[in-house]
Amino acid sequence: MNRIDDWLDWLPSPSQHLLVVTVALLVYVLSTRARREQRAPTTAIAWVMGLVLLPYFMLPVYLLFGQRKLRPAGSARPPRSVPAGHWAADLIESFGLAAPGPCSVRFHADGTAARDALWQVIEGARRRIDVCTFIIGDDALGHEAINRLSRRAREGIKVRVLLDGFGALSLPRHHFEALREAGAEVAVFRPIFSLRRTGPRNLRNHRKLTIADDGWLWSGGRNLAGEYFLGNDEHPKPWHDLSFDLKGSVAVAAARQFDHDWASVRGRRARTIAAAEPVSGSLAQFLPSGPDQTEDTAHALLIDACFRAEHRILAVTPYFVPGDGLRDALRLAARRGVQVTIAMPARSNHRLADFVRARAMRDLARAGATFRMLPFMAHAKAVVVDEQLALCGSINLDMRSLLLNHEAAVVFYGAQDIDWLAQWIETTASAGETYRARRPGLVRDIAEGLLLTIAFQL
Numbered sequence: 334m335n336r337i338d339d340w341l342d343w344l345p346s347p348s349q350h351l352l353v354v355t356v357a358l359l360v361y362v363l364s365t366r367a368r369r370e371q372r373a374p375t376t377a378i379a380w381v382m383g384l385v386l387l388p389y390f391m392l393p394v395y396l397l398f399g400q401r402k403l404r405p406a407g408s409a410r411p412p413r414s415v416p417a418g419h420w421a422a423d424l425i426e427s428f429g430l431a432a433p434g435p436c437s438v439r440f441h442a443d444g445t446a447a448r449d450a451l452w453q454v455i456e457g458a459r460r461r462i463d464v465c466t467f468i469i470g471d472d473a474l475g476h477e478a479i480n481r482l483s484r485r486a487r488e489g490i491k492v493r494v495l496l497d498g499f500g501a502l503s504l505p506r507h508h509f510e511a512l513r514e515a516g517a518e519v520a521v522f523r524p525i526f527s528l529r530r531t532g533p534r535n536l537r538n539h540r541k542l543t544i545a546d547d548g549w550l551w552s553g554g555r556n557l558a559g560e561y562f563l564g565n566d567e568h569p570k571p572w573h574d575l576s577f578d579l580k581g582s583v584a585v586a587a588a589r590q591f592d593h594d595w596a597s598v599r600g601r602r603a604r605t606i607a608a609a610e611p612v613s614g615s616l617a618q619f620l621p622s623g624p625d626q627t628e629d630t631a632h633a634l635l636i637d638a639c640f641r642a643e644h645r646i647l648a649v650t651p652y653f654v655p656g657d658g659l660r661d662a663l664r665l666a667a668r669r670g671v672q673v674t675i676a677m678p679a680r681s682n683h684r685l686a687d688f689v690r691a692r693a694m695r696d697l698a699r700a701g702a703t704f705r706m707l708p709f710m711a712h713a714k715a716v717v718v719d720e721q722l723a724l725c726g727s728i729n730l731d732m733r734s735l736l737l738n739h740e741a742a743v744v745f746y747g748a749q750d751i752d753w754l755a756q757w758i759e760t761t762a763s764a765g766e767t768y769r770a771r772r773p774g775l776v777r778d779i780a781e782g783l784l785l786t787i788a789f790q791l
Contacts, residue, residue: 434582470558615747
């Protein structure tokens with residue numbers, strides 16, 4: 334009995350508990366207001382409920398992971414000095430991002446083409462190679478990438494590799510050592526277990542960029558691991574994915590973004606990168622998204638595009654957990670008679686995301702949207718809106734990707750590029766079965782609602 338009494342003495346009194354809850358809520362309100370952070374209602378409710386019910390646990394979690402924006406310096410757009418152009422280009426420029434420019438583009442229809450193009454970019458560099466990736470696999474593809482980068486570094490090429498802190502956990506130590514011994518520089522973006530304050534650990538760098546000489550970009554949805562190209566022992570069947578390489582002003586904008594990310598990790602000033610040499614081709618525009626941007630750039634573009642769409646919205650994504658804004662924009666587009674077709678794997682590599690996506694899918698299916706459930710793992714991320722634009726890169730249609738992660742995509746304005754991506758999505762979607770919405774049972778409905786309160790972390 335004495336032991337129980339001693340243990341109970343450790344428990345705070347009701348007044349002390351109320352004080353802790355009050356302090357936790359005050360920290361949340363003041364920090365949110367001070368940073369002027371806009372949060373989705375479900376996200377705000379989740380944090381508040383957690384701080385009320387479990388303040389001793391949730392307050393440290395909030396202090397570590399609660400920040401969503403890094404407060405980049407934003408400025409108002411100067412008065413327009415030229416006639417208005419494409420609405421999407423005008424919107425992206427209003428975020429302080431680079432204007433569109435002509436680019437020569439090659440899309441990679443399969444893993445073989447993507448791998449060959451990646452090797453071409455690495456081997457074609459004459460001064461420098463910059464690589465940003467979420468994962469480098471401990472497999473044949475990953476080893477080959479490390480070996481090629483190491484060899485180019487020994488040949489005198491300046492090689493920099495920026496790896497996300499979460500993705501770095503799966504990379505063997507000897508890979509880092511091999512690169513550094515060859516003369517390459519390796520940096521880890523927000524290491525999970527680092528004691529240095531480098532920003533909230535949940536804001537991951539999901540960008541996929543390989544850049545040669547600040548002017549040749551290889552990008553898309555593929556990480557540098559076998560499953561994204563030709564398969565490996567763990568995944569004998571390669572995932573369906575999309576990537577591309579291009580030359581032009583978009584590559585220069587990507588190089589500047591990489592240098593900004595690199596400088597933020599190393600605590601240095603970013604380089605001054607010269608403008609691109611003129612190339613022929615169709616217009617495209619670099620679109621970074623994430624905590625380092627003043628606005629939620631990709632999220633805003635997609636919502637605006639849904640309201641402007643007249644006859645089709647085509648998309649492919651591995652995970653579909655949209656926020657209320659994007660879900661409502663897609664639903665209203667479908668209500669207006671716009672063809673909304675979204676392809677995704679029937680079973681992805683993230684089971685929780687598969688479980689909670691059903692609520693948004695039922696809502697959209699009732700409005701007339703079509704979901705094609707693919708019998709294979711598709712990791713591609715692309716959206717096509719009418720003949721106006723196409724978006725391709727690392728951005729998934731989920732809240733984490735759109736509102737938390739550092740992401741990057743390219744917006745294509747050329748008719749040929751839009752048509753290529755539209756045909757790829759339609760061909761991929763044709764392999765799947767149409768989703769049939771079913772009314773959920775009480776237990777599933779409650780479980781979906783509870784999990785969606787933390788959907789921003791899925």
